Structure formats: C-alpha cells, structure tokens
Amino acid sequence: MIGLGIRLALSGGRGAIVGLGLTSLAVAIGTAVLLFALSFAPALADRDARTAWRDNLRPTTDAVDATLVLRIEDRVDDQLLTRIHVAPDGDPAAAPVPAGLPSLPEVGEAYVSPALARLMGDLPSDQLADRIGRVAGSVPDAYLASPDELVAVIGTEPEVLRAREPYAVTAFETDALALELPLIGVLILALAAIGALAPVAVFVATATRLSAARREMRLAALRLVGATPGQIARLAVVEALVVTSIGSLAGIVLFLVSRPLVARIPLDATTWWISSISPPMAAAVVMLLAVQVVGAIAALASMRRLVITPLGVQRRAAPSRPAAWRIIPLGLSLAALAASVALFRDPGLSEVERVGMIGGAFAAVIGAIAFAGPWLTVVVGSVLHRVARGAAALLAARRLSDEPRGSFGAIAGVIMAVFVASAFFTFTAFARLQAGSDVDPLLREGGIMAYPTGGSSLPSGIAETVGELDGVIMAVEVRSVALLEDGEFATDYGWVASCPDLVEVLGLVGASCAADGVNLLGSADLGGTYDVIPATAPSAGTAPRLGVEIRPDPSRALLELPADTRAYVPAFLLDPSAFAEPAGVERLPADVLYVGTDGSAAVGERVRTAVVAAAPDATVRLESERVAADSQFAEIGRIVGLGLIGTLTLAGCSLAVAVxxxxxxxxxxxxxxxxxxxxxxxxxxxxxxxxxxxxxAVAIASALLGALVGSGILFVTSGVLVLPDATVVIVIGLSIAVAMAVVAMTLPPLERMTRPTSLRHE
Amino acid sequence: MTTYLAAAPTPVERAAPAPILVATDLKKRFGRTEALRGIDVTIGRGEIVAVMGPSGSGKSTLLHCLAGILRPDAGTVELEGRRIDTLGETERSKLRRSSFGFVFQFGQLVPELTALENVALPLLLDGVSRSDAEARAADWFPSLGIEGLEHRRPGDMSGGQSQRVAVARALVTGPTVVFADEPTGSLDSLAGEQVMELLSAAVASSETTVVVVTHEARVAAYAHREIVVRDGRISGVVAA
Amino acid sequence: MSIQHAVLGLLQEGPRHGYDLKHLVDRYFAPDRPVAFAQIYATLARLESRGRVALDAVERAEGPDRRRYAITEDGRHELVRWLDEPLAPEPHLQAALFTKVVLAILSGRDVTAIVDSERHAHLARMRELTALRRSAPVPIGLLADYALFHLEADLRWLELTAARVDDLRTNLKLSTEDHP
Incomplete structure (x- = not known):
C-alpha cells in the first residue's frame, strides 16, 4: 500500500512532476521560513550570551580588587564601534579579566575584534587608531555579537575612568541579559512572522491544487475498483507524505544555503554568526513532524468529498454559494484585535501575553480575510456582471460568481501580502518618525556635536584641539547653566557660549546677537543679579559659581531660530561678554561641543578620534547620521520589508500557479x-x-484595512497617530501591477493550449 | 443472403439460472430527478444481461445501485441472498473489489500506472503482494490480446487496448459479477466488438455474470437477454 | 408494406369506399409510390373472401357504383394479432415497421409496446447472428455483420420513432380530420 502510494506520487507525466515539484517547493519555502523563525530566539540568545561579558555588567558595592568598566557606543565609518574601557581598581593582579582575554590591557593598549583590526588598517590613524591605542591582541569570536562587530577593549588610567562613573565589576558574567528589543519591535517581528507564513500557506494550498484534478480522477478510479475509503485515505496520506518529506528535506537544504545570506541581515546594527542561526533540535524535529502531519491532514481534507463516491467528480455536489455571513469573522477578529490593542497597556498582563494576544488577533484577521474573500468575490462578480458589456466581462463575471472559492484562492496570497504590507508600512512610517530623532536638529550640514556620556564635562581646551583639525571650520564650546537668584533656581536652564560663533556654527541665518551679550531664545524674563552654576551640578552648594548682572529690558528681542528647532534650545544664551569677567567663564565646565566642518567623512572620524582621545566617554554625533541612523525601528522595517518582498514573490508564484x-x-x-x-x-x-x-477591489479594501489596523496598533502602543505615507499606495499599486504581469505571463501559452486541434490526444 | 444466414444456430436454450443478483423495488433520486422509480430485477448466475434504454432513463443509476456504488433510497439489493445495499462504505468497497469487476466507458485506468499495474491494482488493494499480483495480472494479457503492452501507460495505448486492459482488470480477481457501463461507447465498431467478444468469451467458462449497460443493439446482442429501462421503470418485459 | 393490414387498419375507424381507401393508403403509407386502384380492390376482395371485411353499402351516384366496406370482427382480430406479433426481423423492414407504427397510433395503441416487442425479436435474431458470426467462416461472418448493422439501424429508427410518437400522433390525427 505504501509502495503503491509512493509510486502514485512519483510516477506520472510531466504535469504531475511539475505539480509535485511546485508543491515540494512550496513546502520547502514554508519549512525554511519556519526554521528561520525557530532560529530567531536562539540566535538572539546566542548573541546575548556572547556579549554578556560586556552587556550584563553587575556593579559591586564593596569593590575590592574589581575591574572598572566603561562601555561607550561610538561610531566609525557609519558603523557601531563599542569601546570598552577597562582599568584595575585595586590590585592589578587580582582584577577580574573579561572572558577570552589573557589579561587586562595595559594603558594605551587594546584588544580589538578582527573586523576592527581590519578597519584600523584601512583608515588613517588620526581617524580611528588614535581612539583605540596599540593593538595588543584580539577579542575572540566567541565574545563578539557578530563577525562584523567593531569592539575594542581599551586599557585606560583608573583615574580617568573613576571620573566618568564606571561599573566596578568583580566577575564578568557569561549569562545573557534579558532580550533587549523594545516590546513594539518584538510585536512587529511576531506579526511579520505571522504575515509571512500566511502566503506560504496559500502557496502550499495552491500548489497542491495544481495536480488535484488529476489526483481526484485517479483516486476515483481506485475507489471504483474497490479501494475502501480507508485505503484511499492511506494512499492520499502516503502521497502527501512523499511531497512533504521531499519538501521538508529541500527546506532544510534551502535553510542551510540561505543561512549565510540571512546572517547578513542586521538587527540592532549587528549581523549574525552563521552558526548561531540554528533552531533548537527538539523544536526543529517537532516542527518538521508537524509539517508532515499538517500535509497529511490537508490531503485528507481535500479527499473528503471524494470518499463519498467512486463516481468521483461527476456527481460532486455543487458547493453552496458563500453567503454574506462570511464577513462576520472579519468583524469579530477586528474587534478582537481592537480589544487586544486596548489591553496592550494593561499592567496586569505579561509581555508574552500581550504580544501573544495581538499576534493571535492579527493572525485571526488574516484568516478572516481569507474566509471572507469568496463572498467578496461573489459581490465583485455580481457588480461586474451588472456592468459587463462584452463576452469576456460577462464570462469572467459569471465565473467569479459561480466559482468564488477558486477565483479568490488564486489571488488570496496577493491579498494577504497587501494587507500585511499596508499594516507594516504604517509601522515603518512610524519607524522613520523615530529614526534620527535623537540627533540634535540644530546641526546643519557637516555639523558635529560632542557631549560627555557620564555626568562629567568635556576637557578644557577641546575646542582649540578640534578647531585645528583638517576640515574643521569652527568648534564652539557650550556650557549648560542654571541661574540662581538669592540661592533659589530662577529660571530654566540656558547656555553660556560665544553667541556669534554659535550663530555661525549652527548656521542660524539672519540671527543677530544682542549687544550686551544677553540673548533670549525662549520666553525667559531675565533681569537682576544672578549666580550662574553648571546645569549638571549635583547640588548648588559645591558647584563653581559665577556672578552675572543682567539689566532688565522688556523690549529685549528674541534670537530668531528655525521653527522646528525651538523645542531643543534652552531659554537663554549668555555670551561671555555679558559677564563682568569674560575669562571666568572657563571655570564653568563645557558639556557640549558644536563643530562646523566641510562635511567630509574623514573629518567626522578625525573629530571623533580627537574628542575621544581627550574624553573617552564622549559621544560624538554627526549631522549626516540623522539620515543614516540605524534605529531599531528602521532595521525592523527593513527586515519586514525583506519579508514582504519574499511574501509578495510567493504570492506571485501562487497566483501564476493558480491561473x-x-x-x-x-x-x-x-x-x-x-x-x-x-x-x-x-x-x-x-x-x-x-x-x-x-x-x-479586494486589494484596495485589504490595504485600507491593513493601514487602519497598523495605525490602530501604533496609536495604542506608542500613543502616536501615524498614517501610512504614500509608500502604501506605491506598494499596493506595484503589487497589483506585478500580480497582473504574473497573470499576463501565463497568457502566451494560451493560444497554443487552446488550439482547437489540441484536444485530439486527450 | 438470407439463405446463408438461415443456417444460424439457435443459441442453446438456457435453463433458468439460479438467481445471483436480485433487486426489488429500487428507488433513487438525485435532487429533483427521480432516476429510479421502483425497479425489480433478477439476474442469474452466468447470465449476460444487457440494460438498455434511452439517455437519462436511469440505466446507469441502476447499474451503480446494483454494483454497490450508489446506495438506493429505497428497495433492496441482494447478492447471493445477502443484502448489500445496507452495507457500510468500507464493506461495499471490499465487496466491489472481491466480488465485482468494472469496465466503464473511459477514465477508469489510473494514468500514472502501467497496464500491468492497473490490472494488478484490485489485487494490491486486497493485500496481495506486488510480485504475486503482477504475476496473476500478467496471465490475463495473452487471452485478451494485449501481450506486450504490460508496461505501457494508459496514455500510450489506443482506446480498444485500454478497454481490454480494463476488462483484464475487471476479471483479475475472479469476480462473481462484472459490471460494464457503455464499455464500447468510445470505440469504433471493430474495437468494440473485439472487447465484447473477449469479455463474453472470458466469462463463458467461469460462469461469471455480466451486467452491461449499452445503447447499442450489437453490444446487447452479446447478452442472453435485455432489460429495458424507461423513465426509471422496467419497460417491455417480454416473456422469453 | 402489408396493404391488407393497412386497409384493415383504415377501416377500423369506420366504413370507407375503395376510392377513399386508395387515397388514404397513398397518403399515410406510400407517399412516394401510390398504389393502383386495382390493388386496393383486389385486396378488398381477398379480405372479403376471408371474412375480414364486409360490404357495408352500395351507393349509386354518377359513374360506377361505389361500394362501401366495413371491418368485421374477424378483421379486427387479425389486425390486433398482426400488430402484437413482431415481424420476422430481417433487414429492410422499414415499410412494414412504419405501417405498424402508424396503425398503432391510428388505433390508439401503445407504441412503446410495439417497440419493445420488436426490439426483443430483433435482439433474438441479432443474438443468433452474433453466435453465427463467431462460428462461421469469415465471408459468412461478414454477411452476418451486414445483417446485424441493418437490424440495429432498424431498431434505432424504431426507437427514435417511439421517442417522437407524440409528434407523429398529432400529425396523423390532423390529417385524418381534414380528410374525412
């Protein structure tokens, strides 16, 4: 019986082979997608375990013989550079050493990752190597998040670190910290996985149908000669198992072959170790078995009507017409989605529950679209029937009304892809909104700002050092200050900086500085004698203070700033000339450095290197990063986008197969x-x-629905009302156009296939 | 001409054979169509019976009911005294492959299997090992004049060859009754006659009963007697 | 064609003159080959001599005497016997079969019964021929085939006629009415 089933599945004409191949391919793609989905969490866990030594830093309170650690996220060449400054605290011999390193690096020495070593060789030392120091060895792969990761463990003076709020660590962890993706990111990824699987399922179903008519005939013939329903079921299951097992094996191969490519897709600005993309063995086995079971169940389900009669298709009862109630599950699932979105902020629920709830409801909506589809097709068909003029339209309309399931089945993949796409383009619109928002909007082209990460200040004289670098036009130190009037905080914080220099470096066209050095940027109402203290001072008592007398002047004009920057600037800007003793300003710590440059990439790296050499904890942001900034959302958007391309491709394949x-x-x-x-x-x-x-018709409806769902989820989870931008229109237009092109591709053979002579050999 | 033909031998008068397949008051409807409106049929062992009648008269439905493919809405069907209309689907399937054989107009061979495998199919379904089944199947090929076609696929054979393979398949299990529905419907006269000739010769020795639905008198002439179905009823029962 | 039975059948509806009978026979049974008056009178004479028709009345008008005949009880029996008994199935029965069907309709009988009994008779003969062909040398077998095909053709024509009997009935009734 099993042998017979295998023979039936594998023998047969060219058409049968094509059917078998396509179905196996569909199963293979599905299997590979599932394997990747299963590998996602382990890959993240592996990555976290590899970086636990520097991410999961546990400060100790009674620090004896600890290692001071300061981790700085720097950038070079548009990539993330993680600098880990270390220094022994106490006995250098007893200080714990990060896993995989022979010892703590000496001051001025560093252990670097292989990718960083290569980059250091490629770039002039004043752009990168001077930030790192002399290379003493390398950080082993096992302690890197990805092969491309730029990591340096830099030996630093303990005093330098102590001034910058380091961690004092007595042991380097090997246990990973909890997943660091934001909840919304996890949610988007979960939904993307669901969205990607739906078209895979459609493709499998469509590919199965390719040989269905033939198989139905064959099984009816078998029934006629006395095969029992049980035997038929077994045959169908064996056939399905042949296809799914071939498909699953191919899927494993596809997974292995495409793994290096998938490993290049960054998440969190980091690509992957190929070896870390591997599903847990037990889960993979269960999943592969589940694929077989699902395939067998699908085969049995498609046999259901045939088991009734050996006369096969001849006496098959016409399936009932899909009725309007098919729209009900769609309404219900949308309500469920709305409810789960509303509950998203409920603190009584765990993260898993919340994500699971939304994910489940989202999957239900996709399912409900598939369920309502045939009815929508009937509606479309009857509308077309009413307006039809020619024979083609009439026949098409009738076919739509009479065979809505088949007709919708053909386009179901595209419809689902469009729904998922429009939902996710809403998400990526949100992602774009988030991207770049952490770069100071005051920076103009080529602008750079630097600020210390810990509560410290920039070293004095930094402006001169940077100002002398090649390509730097001007560097201006800014000191954030607060005003005390009779020992009480008087107003919002403000800046102390050279007004003409700042106007120039920030490119505030048309702004003119006040003659007395007191410039109002916001609504502050200044007048009287004040003590100026650093805004970052922990308390007013210990901070350096500087007296200033400001003449009240109600007619004082505001320094004009571009409208979109006003939220980012302080209330006032005091030029050193406002103080009785301008040079005394130097006593206030500088905490922001604005640099104007010629905009080249090299000058950016030079500024970074110079600033970091002076202050290891300083963060340097380039205006150009505003565009290039790799926020997690943009990345997630890109992953989703890749997924969607795959999804649409699959949907196109289903459509071609179905037509x-x-x-x-x-x-x-x-x-x-x-x-x-x-x-x-x-x-x-x-x-x-x-x-x-x-x-x-259905694609537009489903796009609107997708955008609505996407906006809804975002509105509740992040409180921002985002409407999908024009990309949605483009994507949907493109999807429909591509789909129609796919359909058109199947047309050329039509002439040959339907030649009146072609039936002779049937 | 008549002089030559006058010498025609009168077919041997058959003693009334023992009834093997008895149907009483069969009724069957499909939706609004009443296909059978109360049919009584008795078919004897070793008889070849032709079922005739205009299109849509219900003759195929009668055959399907007698063969256990369809279940009548009312009435009984007995095979050798045993009710078969009340059997479950699995039981009827087993009955079909052990006691019945089928030859239909077309589309009955499994296109993926070779001629030999098609003939062996009922045996395989019955649990016979593949080598035994194919050996037994191969025995039928010479007597049906299809030697050498064992490893052809149905698509590579002519209509007449396919029908002879179908006859072999119908006979391979040594059935009690062979049901044939328009077995020559898609063949020309010569091929059709060959199929009927082979079928009637093959069953003659083994006392196999044949029920053949046909609208062709020449095919019906191979039968011992005919049953005429009109509007779902037996018409023109003429005392033999 | 059996003129005897045609005449008997026409007289079944009521007594008729020889002249009328000729025209009705021509009209129903032999539209392409009219029968001679002499043949009608000879037939009537033979039927009268066997007691199947009887002289009903003699009308004297201009020209020759017009003798009107009526069917007798014997004649009716003969007609029914003939209708009930299938013809010996041989090829080219068209004329006789056709006469039978028309008469069956004219006498209001069930045509399917005639078709069934004809089919039965035909198939019996075809069975003989099939058996003959199996045992006879090829030339005889080919002749048997010829006979089989013709018998089959007759049967098929008969079945078609049976299927269209309602049309035929309407048509015949109309023509008898407009020709009293």
Whole structure:
C-alpha cells in the first residue's frame, strides 16, 4: 500500500512532476521560513550570551580588587564601534579579566575584534587608531555579537575612568541579559512572522491544487475498483507524505544555503554568526513532524468529498454559494484585535501575553480575510456582471460568481501580502518618525556635536584641539547653566557660549546677537543679579559659581531660530561678554561641543578620534547620521520589508500557479469556445478580468484595512497617530501591477493550449 | 443472403439460472430527478444481461445501485441472498473489489500506472503482494490480446487496448459479477466488438455474470437477454 | 408494406369506399409510390373472401357504383394479432415497421409496446447472428455483420420513432380530420 502510494506520487507525466515539484517547493519555502523563525530566539540568545561579558555588567558595592568598566557606543565609518574601557581598581593582579582575554590591557593598549583590526588598517590613524591605542591582541569570536562587530577593549588610567562613573565589576558574567528589543519591535517581528507564513500557506494550498484534478480522477478510479475509503485515505496520506518529506528535506537544504545570506541581515546594527542561526533540535524535529502531519491532514481534507463516491467528480455536489455571513469573522477578529490593542497597556498582563494576544488577533484577521474573500468575490462578480458589456466581462463575471472559492484562492496570497504590507508600512512610517530623532536638529550640514556620556564635562581646551583639525571650520564650546537668584533656581536652564560663533556654527541665518551679550531664545524674563552654576551640578552648594548682572529690558528681542528647532534650545544664551569677567567663564565646565566642518567623512572620524582621545566617554554625533541612523525601528522595517518582498514573490508564484491550474482545468471549455469562434484575445481579456477585477477591489479594501489596523496598533502602543505615507499606495499599486504581469505571463501559452486541434490526444 | 444466414444456430436454450443478483423495488433520486422509480430485477448466475434504454432513463443509476456504488433510497439489493445495499462504505468497497469487476466507458485506468499495474491494482488493494499480483495480472494479457503492452501507460495505448486492459482488470480477481457501463461507447465498431467478444468469451467458462449497460443493439446482442429501462421503470418485459 | 393490414387498419375507424381507401393508403403509407386502384380492390376482395371485411353499402351516384366496406370482427382480430406479433426481423423492414407504427397510433395503441416487442425479436435474431458470426467462416461472418448493422439501424429508427410518437400522433390525427 505504501509502495503503491509512493509510486502514485512519483510516477506520472510531466504535469504531475511539475505539480509535485511546485508543491515540494512550496513546502520547502514554508519549512525554511519556519526554521528561520525557530532560529530567531536562539540566535538572539546566542548573541546575548556572547556579549554578556560586556552587556550584563553587575556593579559591586564593596569593590575590592574589581575591574572598572566603561562601555561607550561610538561610531566609525557609519558603523557601531563599542569601546570598552577597562582599568584595575585595586590590585592589578587580582582584577577580574573579561572572558577570552589573557589579561587586562595595559594603558594605551587594546584588544580589538578582527573586523576592527581590519578597519584600523584601512583608515588613517588620526581617524580611528588614535581612539583605540596599540593593538595588543584580539577579542575572540566567541565574545563578539557578530563577525562584523567593531569592539575594542581599551586599557585606560583608573583615574580617568573613576571620573566618568564606571561599573566596578568583580566577575564578568557569561549569562545573557534579558532580550533587549523594545516590546513594539518584538510585536512587529511576531506579526511579520505571522504575515509571512500566511502566503506560504496559500502557496502550499495552491500548489497542491495544481495536480488535484488529476489526483481526484485517479483516486476515483481506485475507489471504483474497490479501494475502501480507508485505503484511499492511506494512499492520499502516503502521497502527501512523499511531497512533504521531499519538501521538508529541500527546506532544510534551502535553510542551510540561505543561512549565510540571512546572517547578513542586521538587527540592532549587528549581523549574525552563521552558526548561531540554528533552531533548537527538539523544536526543529517537532516542527518538521508537524509539517508532515499538517500535509497529511490537508490531503485528507481535500479527499473528503471524494470518499463519498467512486463516481468521483461527476456527481460532486455543487458547493453552496458563500453567503454574506462570511464577513462576520472579519468583524469579530477586528474587534478582537481592537480589544487586544486596548489591553496592550494593561499592567496586569505579561509581555508574552500581550504580544501573544495581538499576534493571535492579527493572525485571526488574516484568516478572516481569507474566509471572507469568496463572498467578496461573489459581490465583485455580481457588480461586474451588472456592468459587463462584452463576452469576456460577462464570462469572467459569471465565473467569479459561480466559482468564488477558486477565483479568490488564486489571488488570496496577493491579498494577504497587501494587507500585511499596508499594516507594516504604517509601522515603518512610524519607524522613520523615530529614526534620527535623537540627533540634535540644530546641526546643519557637516555639523558635529560632542557631549560627555557620564555626568562629567568635556576637557578644557577641546575646542582649540578640534578647531585645528583638517576640515574643521569652527568648534564652539557650550556650557549648560542654571541661574540662581538669592540661592533659589530662577529660571530654566540656558547656555553660556560665544553667541556669534554659535550663530555661525549652527548656521542660524539672519540671527543677530544682542549687544550686551544677553540673548533670549525662549520666553525667559531675565533681569537682576544672578549666580550662574553648571546645569549638571549635583547640588548648588559645591558647584563653581559665577556672578552675572543682567539689566532688565522688556523690549529685549528674541534670537530668531528655525521653527522646528525651538523645542531643543534652552531659554537663554549668555555670551561671555555679558559677564563682568569674560575669562571666568572657563571655570564653568563645557558639556557640549558644536563643530562646523566641510562635511567630509574623514573629518567626522578625525573629530571623533580627537574628542575621544581627550574624553573617552564622549559621544560624538554627526549631522549626516540623522539620515543614516540605524534605529531599531528602521532595521525592523527593513527586515519586514525583506519579508514582504519574499511574501509578495510567493504570492506571485501562487497566483501564476493558480491561473495556470484554472486554465488547464478549463482547457476543454476554452478549446470549445475557440472552436465556436471566440477570439484568443477575448479569452485573454477574460482571464485578465477574472483575476484583475477582484484583485484590485479586494486589494484596495485589504490595504485600507491593513493601514487602519497598523495605525490602530501604533496609536495604542506608542500613543502616536501615524498614517501610512504614500509608500502604501506605491506598494499596493506595484503589487497589483506585478500580480497582473504574473497573470499576463501565463497568457502566451494560451493560444497554443487552446488550439482547437489540441484536444485530439486527450 | 438470407439463405446463408438461415443456417444460424439457435443459441442453446438456457435453463433458468439460479438467481445471483436480485433487486426489488429500487428507488433513487438525485435532487429533483427521480432516476429510479421502483425497479425489480433478477439476474442469474452466468447470465449476460444487457440494460438498455434511452439517455437519462436511469440505466446507469441502476447499474451503480446494483454494483454497490450508489446506495438506493429505497428497495433492496441482494447478492447471493445477502443484502448489500445496507452495507457500510468500507464493506461495499471490499465487496466491489472481491466480488465485482468494472469496465466503464473511459477514465477508469489510473494514468500514472502501467497496464500491468492497473490490472494488478484490485489485487494490491486486497493485500496481495506486488510480485504475486503482477504475476496473476500478467496471465490475463495473452487471452485478451494485449501481450506486450504490460508496461505501457494508459496514455500510450489506443482506446480498444485500454478497454481490454480494463476488462483484464475487471476479471483479475475472479469476480462473481462484472459490471460494464457503455464499455464500447468510445470505440469504433471493430474495437468494440473485439472487447465484447473477449469479455463474453472470458466469462463463458467461469460462469461469471455480466451486467452491461449499452445503447447499442450489437453490444446487447452479446447478452442472453435485455432489460429495458424507461423513465426509471422496467419497460417491455417480454416473456422469453 | 402489408396493404391488407393497412386497409384493415383504415377501416377500423369506420366504413370507407375503395376510392377513399386508395387515397388514404397513398397518403399515410406510400407517399412516394401510390398504389393502383386495382390493388386496393383486389385486396378488398381477398379480405372479403376471408371474412375480414364486409360490404357495408352500395351507393349509386354518377359513374360506377361505389361500394362501401366495413371491418368485421374477424378483421379486427387479425389486425390486433398482426400488430402484437413482431415481424420476422430481417433487414429492410422499414415499410412494414412504419405501417405498424402508424396503425398503432391510428388505433390508439401503445407504441412503446410495439417497440419493445420488436426490439426483443430483433435482439433474438441479432443474438443468433452474433453466435453465427463467431462460428462461421469469415465471408459468412461478414454477411452476418451486414445483417446485424441493418437490424440495429432498424431498431434505432424504431426507437427514435417511439421517442417522437407524440409528434407523429398529432400529425396523423390532423390529417385524418381534414380528410374525412
């Protein structure tokens, strides 16, 4: 029996082979997607375990013989550079050493990752190497998040670190910290996985249908000679298992082959170790078995009607027409989605529960779209029937009304992809909104700002050092200050900086500095005698203070700033000339450095290197990063985008397969129509109409729904009302166009296939 | 001409054979169509019976009911005294492959299997090992004039060859009754006659009963007697 | 064609003159080959001599005497016997079969019964021929085939006629009415 089933599955004409191949391919793609999905969490865990030694820093309170650690996220060459400054605290011999390193690096020495070593060789030392120091060895792969990661463990003076709030560590952890992705990111990824799997399922279903008519005939013939329903079921299961096992094996191969490519997709600005993308063995085995079981169940389900009678398709009862109640689950699932979104902020629920709830509801919406689809197709068909003029439109309309399930099945993949796409383009619009928002909008082109990460200040004289670098036009130190009036805080914080220099470096066109050095940027109302103290001072008592007398002047004009920057600037700007003793300003610590440059990449790295050499904890942001900034959302958006391309490709494949299948099934009818004098052109436009009209109608509906769902989820989870931008329109237009092109691709063979002579050998 | 033909031998008068397949008051409807409106049929062992009647008269439905493919809405079907209309689907399937054989107009061979495998199929379904089943199947090929076609696929054979393979398949289990529905419907006269000739010769020795639905008198002439179905009823029962 | 039975059948509806009978026979049974008056009168004479028809009345008008005949009880029996008994199935039965069907309709009988009994008779003969062909040398077998095909053709024509009997009935009734 099993042998017979295998023979039935594997033997057969070219059509059967194509069917077998496509179905296996579909299963293979599905299997590979599932394997990647299963590998996601382990890959993240592996990454976290590899970086635990520097990410999971546990400060100790009674620090004896500890190691001081300061971790700085720097950038070079548009990539993340993680600098880990270390220094022994106490006995250098007893200080714990990060895993994988022979010892703590000496001051001025560093252990670097291989990628960083390469980059240091490529860039002039004043752009990178001077930040790192002399290379003493390398950080082993096992302690790097990815092969491309730029990491340096830099030996630093303990005093330098102590001034910058380091961690004092007595042991370097090997246990990973909890997943650091923001909840919304996890949610988007979860939804993307669901969204990607739906078209895979559709593709599997469509590919199965390719050989369905033939198989039904064959199994009916078997029933006739006395195969029991049980035997038929076993045969169908064996056939399905042949396909799914071939597909699963191919899927494993596909997974292994595409793993190096997938490893190049960064998450958190980091690519992956190929070896870390591997699913847990037990889960993979269970999943592979589940694929077989699902395949078998699907085969049994498709056999259901045939088991009734050996007369096979001849006496098959016409399936009932889909009724309007098919729209109900869609309403219910949308309500469920709304409810789960509303509950998203409920603190009584765990993260898993919340993500699971939204994910489940989202999956339900996709399922409900598939369920409502046939009814929508009937509606579209009857509308088309009413407006139809020619024979092609009439035939297409009738076919839509009479075979809504098949007709919708063909386009279901594209419809789901469009729904998922429009939901996620809403997310990526949100991501773009988030991206770049942490770069100071005051920076103009080529601008750079530097600020200390810990509560410390920039070293004095930094402006001169930076100002002398090649390509730097001007560097201006800014001191954030607060005003005390009779020992009480008087107003919001403000800046002390050279007003003309700042106006120039920030490119505040048209702004003019006040003659007395007191410039108002916000609504502060200044007048009287004040003590100026650093805004970052922990308390007013210990901070250096500087007296200033400001003459009240109600007519004082505001320094004009571009409208979109006003939220980022302080209330006032005091030029040193406002103080009785301008040079005394130096006693206040500088905490921001604005640099104007010629905008080249090299000058950016030079400024960084110079600043970091002077202050290891300083963060340097380039204006150009505003565009290039790799926020997690942009990355997630990119992953989703890649997923969507795959999804749409799959959906296109399903569509092509489905249209071809439908044409093959109706070949006799088409031949007869042509024999009766119908032009091939009419047949072609009929097929185009039949796929195109419901595709356009349902795709637009589903896009609107997707955008609505996406906006809804975002509004509740992040409180921002984001409407999808024009990309949605482009994506949907493109999807429909590509889908129609796919349908059109199946048309050229139509002429040959439906030649009236072609039935002779049937 | 008549002089030559006048010498025609009168077919041997058959003693009334023992009834093997008895149907009483069969009724079957499909939706609004009443296909069978109360049919009584008795078919004897070793008889070849032709079922005739206009299109849509219900003759195929009668055959399907007698063969246990369809379940009648009312009435009984007995095979050798045993009710078969009340059997479950699995039981009827087993009955079909052990006691019945089938030859239909077309589309009955499994396109993926070779001629030999198609003939062996009922045996395989019955649990016979593949080598035994194919050996037994191969025995039928010479007597049906299809030697050498064992390893052809149905698509590579002519209609007449396919039908002879179907006859071999119908006979391979040594069935009690062979049901044939328009077995020559898609063949020309010569091929059709060959199929009927082979079928009637093959069953003659083994006392196999044949029920053949046909609208062709020449095919019906191979039968011992005919049953005419009209509007779901037996018409023109003429005392033999 | 059996003129005897045709005449008997036409007289079944009521007594008729020889002249009328000729025209009705021509009209229903032999539209392409009219029968001679002499043949009608000879037939009537033979039927009268066997007691199947009887002289009903003699009308004297201009020209020759017009003798009107009526069917007798014997004649009716003969007609029914003939209708019930299938013809010996041989090829080219068209004329006789056609006469039978028309008469069956004219006498209001069930045509399917005639078709069934004809089919039965035909198939019996075809069975003989099939058996003959199996045992006979090829030339005889080919002749048997010829006979089989013709018998089959007759049967098929008969079945078609049976299927269209309602049309035929309407048509015949119309023509008898407009020709009293």
């Amino acid at each position: 071809t299948t439908a044409t093959l099934e109706r070949r006799r009818q088409f031949v007869l129509l042509r024999s009766a004098g119908m032009a091939v052109g009419t047949l072609r436009s009929m097929i185009l109409l039949q796929a195109g009209v419901p595709l356009a």
